Amino acid sequence: MFTSDQCYHAVTSRDRRFDGMFFTAVRTTGIFCRPSCPARTPRRENVDFFVTAAAAADAGFRACRRCRPDASPNSPQWDTRGDLVARAMRLIRDGAVDRGGVDALSDELGYSTRQLGRLIHAELGAGPLALARTERVRTARTLIEATSMPMSDIAFAAGFSSIRQFNDTFRAMYSISPRQLRKAGAEHSVADELVLRLAYRPPFDFAHLLEYLAVRAVTGIEDVSDDAYTRSMRLAHGPAVITVRQGAGDFVDCRLRLADTRDLGSAVARVRRLLDLDADPEAIAETLRSAGLRSLVDEYQGIRSPGSSDSVELALRTVLGQQISLAAARTHLERLVAQTGEPLPKEMVLGRVDRVFPTADAIAAVPASDWALPASRIRTIHALSVALADGSVDLGAGSDREEASRNLLALPGIGPWSNGYIRMRALGDPDVFMDSDLGVKKALAELDETSETSADWKEIAMNCSPWRSYLTHLLWAHHARSTTN
Helix, strand or coil, X not given: CCCHHHHHHHHHCCCHHHEXXXXXXXXXXXXXXXXXXXXXXXXXXXXXXXXXXXXXXXXXXXECCCCCHHXXXXXXXXXXXXXXXXXXXXXXXCCHHHHHXXXXXXXXXXXXXXXXXXXXXXXHCCCHHHHHHHHHHHHHHHHHHHCCCCHHHHHHHCCCCXXXXXXXXXXXXXXXXXXXXXXXXXXXXXXXXXXXXXXXXXXXXXXXXXXXXXXXCXXXXXXXXXXXXXXXXXXXXXXXXXXXXXXXXXXXXXXXXXXXXXXXXXXXXXXXXXXXXXXXXXXXHHHHHHCCCHHHHHHCCCCCCCCCCCHHHHHHHHHHCCCCCHHHHHHHHHXXXXXXXXXXXXXXXXXXXXXXXXXHHHHHXXXXXXXXXXXXHHHXXXXXXXXXXXXXXXXXXXXXXXXXXXXXXXXXXXXXXXXXXXXXXXXXXXXXXXXXXXXXXXHHHHHHHCCCCCCCHHHHHHHCCCCHHHHHHHHHHHHHHHHHC
């Protein structure tokens, strides 16, 4: 948490970089806002600051209708950190409380419900239920504004247990009823797709991210065309298909087809992780520039470290990509998807995206004779898929990164490169330097050739912490550009 003086300075300058990192509550109006709210700056003695919107709402403040604090980017610290509270936040945003309640959240994290609630409340000013309720309101507001679904259907789709709870929460958060909120916006008919705008902190090199995803796109589950990325996802209540493209302003346009609207919040959370939309590019760039990489950072402003919407898929991609080209790995993955992937319902098929990546159980059941790979690689694939299926390796949203790394490295055929790539993308770790990667080594050699002095890259990488994953992506981007040139 920033100091009060730092927070107030961000508010007086209307600095959009801090949107979602904290919230400003004005005692004289009873309203809380994002730091960049265009309303008149309140007096310092009249404001309080909260880490989360849930804490502000729990303290009795209502969300500003002008700046929409509920629509701001999420705080990057929940992806940066690997401690208990950060893991809990990632699980809550993925819908864990809505699916199984606080007891299920506590069990997954290995803490008692009371102890977990105490730890989260001590840091964030709100407990797991209040945090989950804020996510439900965000999901419900999206459905209210994007569809004409009946309010009762929206309430249960967003995770509320009753219509009364739904109405009371909206009145407490916005001081208006859900029906009044719909009247304030345009009417929408129920469509096959939901159209959303996902906020991010600029700059954002979406074009480079699209290139990165395009060379790895697996036919059947992914497609990159017309400056957009489309893919299928496996969610708790059924599949989904998303299409994302650069939108106007600081937003990504997202079109979403859902088998079950109860998965809306989880789908949005996974899209945000996949595109790294909650990153703080200014903080990352400042650290990397201070480490001596100013020209490299300025060449690729707003580069992101993409995550994954499916940890099983990412882990299998990594193992199949060991010591072979991207094209060869993609061929093996496309064969696996065609043979084992589950077909999407006809109404959800979008272009070449017609399947969902197979489950770990399905991959474990593939006969060894079906893999055109060395026997050692087949053993690794089988051991990994079995470990993911039985839970002995957990790569979920709330997993412990250190424990996951230890369990991965204990499997046959999983070494530092595979562990690092899985940790960077499946676990969203922003501090992974892939120094053993061939592309990274070539990029470092190319940079040394163009410099008058040889750099101490080990020291530079250390100084880039906690953003070394972004250093890795910068080096990959540099090598790719030098190769094409």
